[in-house]
Amino acid sequence: MGRPFIFPGRTIVVTGGANGIGYALAERFLAEGAARVVIADLDGERAEAAAAGLGGSARGCALDVTDPAAVAGVIDAVEREGPIDLWCSNAGVGTGGGLGSADEWDVTWRLHVQAHVHVARLLIPRMVERGSGHLLVTASAAGxxxxxxxxxxxxxxxxxxxxAEWLAIRHGDEGVDVSCLCPLGVNTAMTADDGPDAATRLGGDYLEPADVAESVVAALTEGRFLILPQPQAAVMEQRRASDRDRWLSGMRRARARLRSGS
Ligand SMILES: NC(=O)c1ccc[n+]([C@@H]2O[C@H](COP(=O)([O-])OP(=O)(O)OC[C@H]3O[C@@H](n4cnc5c(N)ncnc54)[C@H](O)[C@@H]3O)[C@@H](O)[C@H]2O)c1
Known part of the structure; x- marks a missing residue:
């Protein structure tokens, strides 16, 4: 277990926070007593409007998390007024059907992997120096x-x-905690066009973003690494780990069921 995260008085940045899960996290963190919540999003106007709607100490800014210079700029700007206690690396896209195009591989790689590396490279050394800090990576049950x-x-x-696992292992003894959020389906813009045959439906009913925020607050307060808003994701992962061939057959059958609509 990591250290419990205490919300009151803390400074928190949420990327991709203008919408969906990120917005719900920002809203919930303020309700938990965070002193400053910064919503950083590719859509800067929407980030500012979201922060204005939340009121209090919420601030919005434009940020492309795939641009390391821009990430450094936001970290410096926020830390001019005090250290960042929790960075939620949450921005993501639901692109790339099938095997995906070259562009879809490029954008998902830069957004879902390298963006977290940029934050780790820039912020973890500062957190290590301070002897405290927390990084939350929004992955997915798909991971x-x-x-x-x-x-x-x-x-x-x-x-x-x-x-996220690598960072937790490497930096857990240096005062830096890492958590990894792995939801199944959540009702956001990303899943708004999901039809009845969307693979995400295999995980059962979709949660609301506020339910995910509830799980995140509970896990961070307990100092847990893995955050599974839908506990059945743990069962699915255990099935995969215990017999890979059986799990692959089951996934092929599930895909056939989805395609036939049965
Ligand atoms: N919705 C789901 O079912 C689900 C399930 C598991 C994991 N997730 C993950 O949760 C995270 C949030 O997704 P969501 O469902 O809230 O989607 P969403 O589309 O509602 O929000 C995603 C946000 O990320 C922002 N964004 C996209 N590219 C960006 C960039 N380069 N820099 C900064 N911001 C950028 C968008 O502007 C948007 O505000 C994503 O990482 C997603 O993969 C979602």
Whole structure:
């Protein structure tokens, strides 16, 4: 277990926080007593509007998390007023059906893996120096099992989980805690067009973003690494680990069921 994260008085940045899960995290962190919450999003106008809607100490800014210079700029700007206690690396895209195009591999790799590396490279040394800090990586249950609709999404989310584990192992004894959020389906813009045959439906009913935020607060307060808003994701992962061939057959059958609509 890591150290419990105490919300009151803390400074928190949420990337991809203008919408969906990130917005719900920002809202919940403020309700938990965070002193400053910064919503950083590719859509800067929406980030500012979201922060204005939340009120209090919320601030919004434009940020492309795939641009390391821009990430450094936001870290410096926020830390001019005090250290960042928790960085939620949450921005993501649900792109890349099937095997995906070269562009889809490029964007998912840069957003779901390298963006977390930029933050780790820039912020973890500062956290180590201070002897405290927390990084939350939003991966997905697709990074624990797989999402049979999209190879780029699944593979890069596996990369996000692997990176979060690596960071937790390397920096846990230096005062830096890492958590990894792996939801199944959540009702956001990303899943708004999911039809009845969307692979995400295999995980059961979709949660609301506020339910995910509830799980995140509970896990961070307990100092847990893996955050599974839907506990059945753990069962799915255990099935995969215990008999890989049986799990692959089961996934092929599940895909056939989805395609036939039965
Ligand atoms: N919705 C789901 O079912 C689900 C399930 C598991 C994991 N996730 C993950 O949760 C995270 C949030 O997704 P969501 O469902 O809230 O989607 P969403 O589309 O509602 O929000 C994603 C946000 O990320 C922002 N963004 C995209 N590219 C960016 C960039 N380069 N820099 C900064 N911001 C950028 C978007 O502007 C948007 O505000 C993603 O990492 C996603 O992969 C979602």
């Amino acid at each position: 624990l099992v797989t999402n049979i609709d999209s190879a780029p999404y699944s593979v890069t989310k596996h990369g996000a989980v692997a990176l």
